[in-house]
Amino acid sequence: MSTDHRAASKKYWDDSHGSQSYDRSVIKTDDWLERFDDIIMNTDKPILDLGCGGGNDTLYLISKGKRVIPCDLSEIAIENIRKNFPEIGEAYCFDMLDGIPFEDGSFDVVIADLCLHYFTEKDTERILKEIRRILTSGGHLIFRVNSLHDVNHGAGKGTEIEKHVFETESGTLKRFFDEDDTRYIFRDFDIEYLNEEIMSRYKFEKRLFRGCVKNC
Numbered sequence: 001m002s003t004d005h006r007a008a009s010k011k012y013w014d015d016s017h018g019s020q021s022y023d024r025s026v027i028k029t030d031d032w033l034e035r036f037d038d039i040i041m042n043t044d045k046p047i048l049d050l051g052c053g054g055g056n057d058t059l060y061l062i063s064k065g066k067r068v069i070p071c072d073l074s075e076i077a078i079e080n081i082r083k084n085f086p087e088i089g090e091a092y093c094f095d096m097l098d099g100i101p102f103e104d105g106s107f108d109v110v111i112a113d114l115c116l117h118y119f120t121e122k123d124t125e126r127i128l129k130e131i132r133r134i135l136t137s138g139g140h141l142i143f144r145v146n147s148l149h150d151v152n153h154g155a156g157k158g159t160e161i162e163k164h165v166f167e168t169e170s171g172t173l174k175r176f177f178d179e180d181d182t183r184y185i186f187r188d189f190d191i192e193y194l195n196e197e198i199m200s201r202y203k204f205e206k207r208l209f210r211g212c213v214k215n216c
């Protein structure tokens, strides 16, 4: 019988968010969004933090005085967000694979930090189409995704079910991007910034692509 990747992912993320402390005082931000502060500061609409997890980017955006709508697959993550950020009016739990439940053109800025690399190419394309739909024309998606060189976090491990997409031991999917993959998957946007970088927020350094793309 083939693995139910969606069910495995839900369980994995609920377990993960349930087992970690997300008290606001210990949430770490890192400076990856600073480069895009002009874009972030230029919108009067709320900013969507897709796959918000513990709220690292939500915290950064709040510190900049922005309105944020954090969203995640895991209800436990969203409960933690509601507890840690009582000032936030809206926070939602949904699976991006079911679509992104906002009206067309709702956002000038969508943040997707380390949450767009859990899908096959076909599903990633569907999610990106949804992100384009909810962005205004000229709106920006700011993201980070796993690099193919991210050996400390699973690159090359597991069963490759399609090019650069691996099934892990827990039955979840992980995708790793090279520059060509990244440029290809974001081809319907204008790519304004794309760079392979190292993030040191985790115990072991993480290699990723940081990008900023414009909806055209």
Ligand SMILES: C[S@@+](CC[C@H](N)C(=O)[O-])C[C@H]1O[C@@H](n2cnc3c(N)ncnc32)[C@H](O)[C@@H]1O
Binding pocket: 009, 013, 050, 051, 052, 053, 054, 055, 056, 057, 071, 072, 073, 074, 077, 094, 095, 096, 097, 112, 113, 114, 115, 118
């Ligand atoms: C590596 S964490 C990143 C969390 C946060 N953005 C950050 O950078 O700290 C990935 C997050 O994506 C969420 N996620 C995974 N698959 C998802 C899906 N299909 N729909 C919505 N969120 C998803 C997970 O629950 C998890 O919180």
